Amino acid sequence: MYSVDCRQSSKNTDFRLDPAYSMLSTLYPKLDTANRAVLEQVQFERLRSQLEYVYARSPFYRQRFQQVGFCPDDLRELADLRRLPLLSKPELLADQQNAPPYGERLCVPSDKIRMLILTSGTSGIGQEAYAMTRMDIEYGGSAWANWFYRCGVRKGDRLLLTWPLGTNSGPQGAFLGGYKVGANVLPIAPYDSETKIRTYMQRFDPVAILATPAYLSHLTILCEEQGLDPKASFPSLRIIMIATEAYPVSWAQKIQAIWGARIHELYGNTQHGGLAAGTCEAGTITEQGSRGCLHMDEWSCLYEVLDPETQEPVEPGSEGELVLTNLFREGSPLVRFRTKDRVRLVPYHACSCGRPTNAIEAGTIARYDDMIKIRTQNVWPEAVDATIFAYPEVEEYQARVYVDEYGKEQVEIKVEFRASAGEADARQRILELAAAELRRNAGVSMCLVEASAGSLERFVFKTRRWTDERNKGLERVLHTAGGTRKE
Amino acid sequence: MTADELVESLRAMLSEAQAIALAHEPSMEGDIQIILAILTDKLRCLDPQGVYPRLVNYE
Numbered sequence: 001m002y003s004v005d006c007r008q009s010s011k012n013t014d015f016r017l018d019p020a021y022s023m024l025s026t027l028y029p030k031l032d033t034a035n036r037a038v039l040e041q042v043q044f045e046r047l048r049s050q051l052e053y054v055y056a057r058s059p060f061y062r063q064r065f066q067q068v069g070f071c072p073d074d075l076r077e078l079a080d081l082r083r084l085p086l087l088s089k090p091e092l093l094a095d096q097q098n099a100p101p102y103g104e105r106l107c108v109p110s111d112k113i114r115m116l117i118l119t120s121g122t123s124g125i126g127q128e129a130y131a132m133t134r135m136d137i138e139y140g141g142s143a144w145a146n147w148f149y150r151c152g153v154r155k156g157d158r159l160l161l162t163w164p165l166g167t168n169s170g171p172q173g174a175f176l177g178g179y180k181v182g183a184n185v186l187p188i189a190p191y192d193s194e195t196k197i198r199t200y201m202q203r204f205d206p207v208a209i210l211a212t213p214a215y216l217s218h219l220t221i222l223c224e225e226q227g228l229d230p231k232a233s234f235p236s237l238r239i240i241m242i243a244t245e246a247y248p249v250s251w252a253q254k255i256q257a258i259w260g261a262r263i264h265e266l267y268g269n270t271q272h273g274g275l276a277a278g279t280c281e282a283g284t285i286t287e288q289g290s291r292g293c294l295h296m297d298e299w300s301c302l303y304e305v306l307d308p309e310t311q312e313p314v315e316p317g318s319e320g321e322l323v324l325t326n327l328f329r330e331g332s333p334l335v336r337f338r339t340k341d342r343v344r345l346v347p348y349h350a351c352s353c354g355r356p357t358n359a360i361e362a363g364t365i366a367r368y369d370d371m372i373k374i375r376t377q378n379v380w381p382e383a384v385d386a387t388i389f390a391y392p393e394v395e396e397y398q399a400r401v402y403v404d405e406y407g408k409e410q411v412e413i414k415v416e417f418r419a420s421a422g423e424a425d426a427r428q429r430i431l432e433l434a435a436a437e438l439r440r441n442a443g444v445s446m447c448l449v450e451a452s453a454g455s456l457e458r459f460v461f462k463t464r465r466w467t468d469e470r471n472k473g474l475e476r477v478l479h480t481a482g483g484t485r486k487e
Numbered sequence: 488m489t490a491d492e493l494v495e496s497l498r499a500m501l502s503e504a505q506a507i508a509l510a511h512e513p514s515m516e517g518d519i520q521i522i523l524a525i526l527t528d529k530l531r532c533l534d535p536q537g538v539y540p541r542l543v544n545y546e
Contacts, residue, residue, distance in 0.1 A: 028533060029490070030536075031532060034535065038536065134523070135524045135528065137524070138524040138528035142528050299535060
């Protein structure tokens with residue numbers, strides 16, 4: 001039986017828990033205390049309304065519905081949604097190309113659009129464009145605000161955001177969510193890590209911080225190098241919020257001990273438009289040392305976890321691909337979109353917090369395709385292939401993503417040249433040009449170095465060119481930070 | 488104030504905001520849409536079983 005006992009783990013007195021963590025004090029009590037039947041009734045009403053909406057307004061969806069002989073009136077129960085075909089990223093990109101910039105799935109006139117958000121990643125490969133109406137923006141912010149509140153963030157609490165604001169949905173949603181929950185929001189992404197610690201964290205003593213696991217490791221190691229004990233130096237900090245990467249339980253336990261704060265995790269995606277799932281009061285790990293869970297925002301999205309091969313729903317406790325349908329989105333809604341995210345389904349009743357929403361296991365979200373998330377940016381190996389192999393002098397390359405000795409995420413690409421590639425100066429110039437292009441296109445700096453002739457393995461499948469060694473780097477925190485370092 | 492009273496008050500505010508939005512007063516145009524969006528979204532979260540018009544239908 002799959003179960004997560006949140007009540008037990010929330011008894012942990014090592015953490016400065018806010019008594020308001022209780023279910024009696026939630027931001028939206030009717031959402032958190034409703035029973036599953038009410039949730040499913042609301043989902044059904046919203047789904048019917050959403051399908052009618054997209055059918056009436058979007059030629060893209062009308063055509064898809066008609067192709068399978070489906071009319072919104074045919075929806076008699078939630079399961080009827082499965083009569084509609086799954087929607088893939090290439091289909092969205094093709095739609096955008098045919099009717100730029102938003103595609104025919106756009107459901108509002110241009111004067112109703114208030115903001116554009118894009119999926120992060122290499123231009124031309126991964127960037128889906130989403131039009132956001134005022135309502136879409138509010139709804140995204142509310143999902144974040146609700147989760148912040150669930151983590152323990154309260155009015156006036158100093159909330160540090162380390163994610164850079166841009167066209168991605170996550171950072172702007174986090175900013176708006178903090179604003180809506182009443183926190184004192186400090187978006188400190190533009191500053192270097194030392195300035196973040198010395199100027200902002202020490203000066204303003206935050207209650208909560210949002211970071212990636214790798215960046216948190218980096219801050220931990222930096223603190224140690226500067227002789228700072230995080231628990232003593234930031235006495236108000238009791239909430240650490242992370243996302244975007246999987247991590248070992250041992251890492252999370254160590255970070256909690258070092259910082260004296262509880263770790264919470266969120267799962268967000270542009271397709272949801274806000275915060276798709278987040279931990280409840282218990283955080284990412286239970287007192288027994290097992291992984292916690294992230295409750296999905298099922299009030300605004302209908303989630304399916306499907307076997308990617310058979311497209312049938314998986315059993316609770318099993319892994320599958322997350323497929324989402326927006327229930328209340330105006331600008332660029334999605335119907336049965338395949339996220340390619342691999343998640344483990346945790347049924348709502350397995351978590352003792354009492355929320356009616358199903359969940360996914362914390363710390364294990366991965367991908368079915370070869371996309372790699374690096375410093376919050378989506379990077380597709382095939383896009384890197386396109387940049388590097390655009391130079392005919394290049395024979396092969398091999399890349400690894402790792403966490404360096406300072407806890408920073410790095411990408412090293414070894415490039416092997418053909419014998420006819422020219423002198424060393426010319427090869428060096430190619431490396432520099434390719435690195436600049438990759439930085440411009442992918443939004444991530446990568447270190448390109450030359451490999452000697454014949455030293456790199458030749459690959460049949462492109463994904464094998466890439467190795468992800470970041471978990472090893474996260475585990476380094478176990479040995480180097482928090483007073484356990486051997487001199 | 489009870490939860491029901493809060494929802495009623497928000498509904499009344501939404502109604503007033505809708506009336507102001509219909510005036511298409513340039514000095515209020517963007518701001519009133521923000522207010523409408525906030526109220527509609529708040530009602531959706533506080534009273535999930537209520538039925539709310541989509542913002543674009545009455546902006």
